[in-house]
Amino acid sequence: TSSYAFDIDCSDGFASDKEEFTVYLVKNAAPVFVNLQNSTTISTTVLVGTTAFTVLVTDAEGDDLTFTMTCIPVSCPFTIFNSGEIQINTDLTGHTTVGYDLEITVADSKNTVGPSLLTITLADINDPVVLTNLPSAVTITENVAVGTSVFDVSYSDVDVLQAHTFAITSSSPISGTGYFTIDSD
Secondary structure, eight states: OOEEEEEEEEEOSSOEEEEEEEEEOOOOOOOEESSOOSEEEEETTSOTTOEEEEOOEEOTTOOOOEEEEEEESSSOOEEEOTTSEEEEOSOOTTOOOOEEEEEEEEEOSSOEEEEEEEEEEEETOOOOOEEOSOOSOOOOOTTOOTTOOOOOOOEEOSOTTSOOOOOOOOSSOOOTTOOOOOOOO
């Protein structure tokens, strides 16, 4: 029912007056996202506890709001608070996931709105090193001279300013005086 009609009677013992009084009910308005954009970018160098984004919402009645968030992929480095603030909850250094899709929902006492999507992209993520020419096996002759180069490994890395180191491990036992060294040039 959107309205209720009442009769109001007032008497002073000698005379009376009667009027009709109507109460109209206005439905609670749903919260409205104000600034939920499609995407934002943050650096992997920002500290844990830093605000990545603040979701702004208006509510006509000024109701208390509750925010919830689902993150894809599930291993989400973000937390949302009921202020709409999305904070970084883990160290982003070394992350290789390019971005996260956050499905954000807001609710007041009567209405739930969303989910609305916010994509947070990580700038300057560490790109993995890729070995580009390593065969599954190399054949060398027995008693090869010490210091002989057996294979030259090539790699690529988008992060060209990073230092690269190499190591050899073996699941096969090495007996006698045989050894391996790596020249990292």
